[in-house]
Amino acid sequence: MGDLLGVAVLGVGHMGADHIRRLDRVVSGARIAAVADPDLASAKEAVAGLDGVSVHPDPEAALDAPGVQAVLIASPGPAHEEALLAAFARGLPVLCEKPMVPDSVGALRVVEAEARLGRRLAQIGFMRRYDAEYRRLKSLLDDGRLGRPLMLHCTHRNVSSPPGFTSAMLINSSVSHEIDAARWLLGQELTAVTVLRPRPAAGAPEGLLDPQFVLFETEGGALVDVEVFVNCGFGYQVRCEAVCEAGSARIGDEHSMLVTTRGTAGEEVPQDYLVRFADAYDREVQSWVDATRRGQVTGPSAWDGYAASAVAEAGVRALESGDRTTVDLARRPDLYA
Numbered sequence: 001m002g003d004l005l006g007v008a009v010l011g012v013g014h015m016g017a018d019h020i021r022r023l024d025r026v027v028s029g030a031r032i033a034a035v036a037d038p039d040l041a042s043a044k045e046a047v048a049g050l051d052g053v054s055v056h057p058d059p060e061a062a063l064d065a066p067g068v069q070a071v072l073i074a075s076p077g078p079a080h081e082e083a084l085l086a087a088f089a090r091g092l093p094v095l096c097e098k099p100m101v102p103d104s105v106g107a108l109r110v111v112e113a114e115a116r117l118g119r120r121l122a123q124i125g126f127m128r129r130y131d132a133e134y135r136r137l138k139s140l141l142d143d144g145r146l147g148r149p150l151m152l153h154c155t156h157r158n159v160s161s162p163p164g165f166t167s168a169m170l171i172n173s174s175v176s177h178e179i180d181a182a183r184w185l186l187g188q189e190l191t192a193v194t195v196l197r198p199r200p201a202a203g204a205p206e207g208l209l210d211p212q213f214v215l216f217e218t219e220g221g222a223l224v225d226v227e228v229f230v231n232c233g234f235g236y237q238v239r240c241e242a243v244c245e246a247g248s249a250r251i252g253d254e255h256s257m258l259v260t261t262r263g264t265a266g267e268e269v270p271q272d273y274l275v276r277f278a279d280a281y282d283r284e285v286q287s288w289v290d291a292t293r294r295g296q297v298t299g300p301s302a303w304d305g306y307a308a309s310a311v312a313e314a315g316v317r318a319l320e321s322g323d324r325t326t327v328d329l330a331r332r333p334d335l336y337a
């Protein structure tokens, strides 16, 4: 056990429980040292059968527990800022689920706190950067064969939204992935956003503006459109097509299986992100554990987390006003150059 990275997991809901399973059974080089969740019964259940794990209702008690060397934050977004700052205060490396901090002012506080430390401690959970298809697309765009990217056409569909999901969350929870992916794929900041809303789908909960059509402009003059539809009812579908000056490339169609039964043949569609992005989460967490054990921090940074929150915030304003809304980004600290 001594050589394994001792991880405290904060939050044992959908993502936290899946990351606990991953750290315990999939990823090498780590062990769960502590967990925290105000729902103590769920926390105990999440680590039932694991040795040497302390269970806490309070996140800071988990950070101070024996054997904790790193933190994985999987609590709801509004709890992330406090947890990140507590980890920084203890010098603990962190993998923090997206959104890093939902509001940009809080996200900037995290960036500034890390910049004051003078070294990176946080990796943000934008797992698409670890997905095989996204990585192929990134390599293709980077090698220049297709020429300058002009547009990204993105689709983001969920079968259904969890209870309490708001119209703003279509942008700051769901589209936050496209915001990060677009910034990463294009190597450009997003500068303005417009949101159109068709008549809501009959299957959407009362009052939820679902679907939405979100259009981003980039600093290099490209456009990124996203259809986000979180109660589509039929499957989890994430696609991205890059249209460039000398060709196009599309990802997101490979995660299905051709099934033949009772006289028909058709494709099975994944039903959620835990299935569609299973390999990406595995690679993300393995990469975090490996880098942490080497004393390094890699992957999406706190600056990327902040930028995603600032763009999403402009998107929510655009949704509410119906106007094209520009993005205000703070100056990027040298730490993230």
Ligand SMILES: NC(=O)C1=CN([C@@H]2O[C@H](COP(=O)(O)OP(=O)(O)OC[C@H]3O[C@@H](n4cnc5c(N)ncnc54)[C@H](O)[C@@H]3O)[C@@H](O)[C@H]2O)C=CC1
Residues within 6 Å of the ligand: 010, 011, 012, 013, 014, 015, 016, 036, 037, 038, 039, 042, 059, 074, 075, 076, 077, 079, 097, 098, 099, 125, 126, 127, 173, 273
């Ligand atoms: N990367 C991805 O694809 C996904 C990321 N997420 C992100 O993961 C995070 C968690 O989401 P879910 O697991 O779906 O939520 P969830 O609601 O299933 O679980 C959250 C858990 O955190 C606990 N909790 C509440 N306050 C806490 C605190 N202060 N400290 C520790 N635990 C606390 C709750 O009791 C609950 O058990 C969110 O930031 C969400 O945006 C969620 C789904 C997919």
Ligand SMILES: O=C1[C@@H](O)[C@H](O)[C@@H](O)[C@H](O)[C@H]1O
Residues within 6 Å of the ligand: 158, 173, 174, 175, 177, 230, 273
């Ligand atoms: O991060 C995620 C959720 O929080 C979000 O609500 C979903 O729309 C995304 O597909 C999923 O990847």
